Amino acid sequence: MPVLAEVPAERRELAARVRELVEEIVHTDAPAADLLTAAEWIAGATALLRTARRDRPMLLAHDGGYQVSMHSPVEGPGNPLAPPMTGLVAADGEMRATAVLSGAYEGPPGRVHGGWVAALLDHAVGRAVACAGLPAMTVSLTVDYRRGTPYGVPLTVRARFTGSEGRRVFATGEIVADGEVTAEASAILVAIRGLPASTQDG
């Protein structure tokens, strides 16, 4: 699988602008005519991109010294669905990254939707075990929501490999906002044979 030397700046830029767009869509009180005008502009941009559509998303690129899944919906700097994760550090079975989620991720009022909290943690445990040399898929994820996870502020996402038994791989993780743990996870993953060695990089 080819790995790009870096995330193309234009892809990062496009995804960032779409994230802003999504945030404004959920906050705007613009009149109906302006909503329709914006919808037409967006349709134009979509049509432009569709003229050069790939069959599959482009996957891996280097970013800040690490291989990232460029279009992952959680960490991907090129995917506007992803918050994304930044400042990734992953080595020896431990990972840490930062994510800032906008109001577009709201679940309970003023707080991040629990499904997105779980997505961050699922991704984090996958990252942690991959950088322990055991690329694996989650088969069980238990999340304890300790307090509301705020949006609009930096969240520290951490996870670590805690052991393995046969093909089962174990990991824990947590999200920290303003020095307080908001959610904790424990996960069981199953090691996948035959994944490319690149997925074992930090």
Ligand SMILES: CCCCCCCCCCCCCCCC(=O)SCCNC(=O)CCNC(=O)[C@H](O)C(C)(C)COP(=O)(O)OP(=O)(O)OC[C@H]1O[C@@H](n2cnc3c(N)ncnc32)[C@H](O)[C@@H]1OP(=O)(O)O
């Ligand atoms: C690629 C990009 C790279 C980018 C650069 C690197 C970045 C790298 C980080 C990326 C991070 C991504 C993070 C994404 C995180 C997801 O999104 S993971 C996706 C969500 N998970 C899935 O889709 C998995 C769905 N499940 C499956 O496909 C199948 O269960 C699996 C995983 C293939 C395993 O099936 P299987 O091979 O038939 O194995 P099976 O015999 O059922 O189970 C194996 C063992 O696990 C146990 N087990 C199975 N299920 C359970 C369970 N629920 N509870 C407890 N034990 C269980 C079994 O009892 C068995 O134990 P033993 O008998 O061996 O002791």
